[in-house]
Amino acid sequence: MSLSTELVNEAARQLNERTIHELPELDVYHQEQNEETIHELVDVYHPRQKDVSVDVIELHSTENLPLKGKKILLIEDDSTSVTISQRVISSLGAVTYICRNTRESVNYVSKILSEQRDVGPSTTSPPFDFILIDCEKLRTGVFAATVCIRKDLSHYGFRIPIMALTVHSNMEVIAKIQDAEMDYYLPKPLKPDLLLEAIDYMEYRKLFRRL
Amino acid sequence: MEIVAKLQKQFMDFISALYRERFLDDQFLQLQKLQDESNPDFVFEVVSLFFEDSEKLINNLAAALQQQVVDFKQVDSHVHQFKGSSSSIGAQRVKNACMAFKTFCEEKNIEGCVQCLQHVKHEYFLVKNKLETLMRLEKQILAAGGRIPDLS
Numbered sequence: 001m002s003l004s005t006e007l008v009n010e011a012a013r014q015l016n017e018r019t020i021h022e023l024p025e026l027d028v029y030h031q032e033q034n035e036e037t038i039h040e041l042v043d044v045y046h047p048r049q050k051d052v053s054v055d056v057i058e059l060h061s062t063e064n065l066p067l068k069g070k071k072i073l074l075i076e077d078d079s080t081s082v083t084i085s086q087r088v089i090s091s092l093g094a095v096t097y098i099c100r101n102t103r104e105s106v107n108y109v110s111k112i113l114s115e116q117r118d119v120g121p122s123t124t125s126p127p128f129d130f131i132l133i134d135c136e137k138l139r140t141g142v143f144a145a146t147v148c149i150r151k152d153l154s155h156y157g158f159r160i161p162i163m164a165l166t167v168h169s170n171m172e173v174i175a176k177i178q179d180a181e182m183d184y185y186l187p188k189p190l191k192p193d194l195l196l197e198a199i200d201y202m203e204y205r206k207l208f209r210r211l
Numbered sequence: 212m213e214i215v216a217k218l219q220k221q222f223m224d225f226i227s228a229l230y231r232e233r234f235l236d237d238q239f240l241q242l243q244k245l246q247d248e249s250n251p252d253f254v255f256e257v258v259s260l261f262f263e264d265s266e267k268l269i270n271n272l273a274a275a276l277q278q279q280v281v282d283f284k285q286v287d288s289h290v291h292q293f294k295g296s297s298s299s300i301g302a303q304r305v306k307n308a309c310m311a312f313k314t315f316c317e318e319k320n321i322e323g324c325v326q327c328l329q330h331v332k333h334e335y336f337l338v339k340n341k342l343e344t345l346m347r348l349e350k351q352i353l354a355a356g357g358r359i360p361d362l363s
Binding site: 059078079080081083084087088091136167188189191192 | 238241242245249250253256257260261264294295296298299300
């Protein structure tokens with residue numbers, strides 16, 4: 001996985017931020033970890049698929065916006081960030097699904113996928129085109145949730161790009177993001193042109209099957 | 212329409228000055244761009260959230276620094292949040308003050324931290340004042356039937 005050069009440079013530029021935030025979650029993505037622990041963790045995140053509330057923001061615009069028709073899942077708990085990210089996504093024409101909790105997001109994705117299956121696949125279109133997950137509060141199981149969501153999606157045969165949204169420019173965090181198999185890293189606050197650049201990159205990769 | 216033009220000029224001059232004096236940076240201009248007829252209160256909403264968050268964080272920081280044994284990790288976490296919040300609205304001077312604050316947290320320098328908190332508070336109240344004035348100007352323009360000028 002390669003990060004956009006510009007973003008890596010931006011991260012390097014911000015490296016006066018020397019604090020290393022502890023990441024006390026399980027190293028789920030570590031290769032030596034045995035399968036059992038991962039299943040344990042998955043259980044913790046899937047106690048049952050109870051009703052999860054998700055906000056859906058959809059604008060009805062006749063304009064020809066770049067992300068028209070796209071569906072983006074935003075997993076973010078900070079109100080200010082939600083307000084800004086949601087507005088950026090909507091301004092580009094996509095429908096925003098907002099989940100304010102990592103655990104809920106795992107349940108929500110799982111629920112959507114099984115609902116799709118129940119209805120029967122008349123189409124194999126994925127539930128979302130992209131997933132944006134805020135990595136700001138690293139103690140809230142963000143990377144573990146990513147792994148769980150990935151597993152769920154691949155179970156149904158979907159490979160949806162998952163992008164990390166974070167102010168962390170610390171290289172260790174970026175490494176964790178790469179380890180958790182995030183597809184892209186976007187700095188906060190979210191900017192429309194950078195989101196488009198990320199999406200372009202992802203579409204390019206899909207096109208040339210470099211996933 | 213004289214009034215609208217006058218108010219619009221006031222608005223442009225004021226915001227240019229804020230930008231020049233580094234109270235606000237590009238991020239604020241981005242937020243203005245995201246505001247339109249269908250989202251007329253967007254900037255006001257974000258600014259209000261910023262005020263709420265900041266005041267909470269300032270209180271938390273003051274409390275954390277008053278502890279017998281200061282938990283610098285906790286202090287750092289609050290400062291980090293404050294930095295993130297100020298950068299999401301484009302409050303550049305507050306953000307810079309937070310960056311200096313972080314250094315003192317890492318060094319576990321309590322006096323430095325206390326001083327930084329004062330500095331951050333000072334910058335916050337300055338920008339808060341400016342933003343309130345700006346929001347008032349926006350409201351006046353809209354009330355007079357005008358549009359917020361395009362800042363690009």
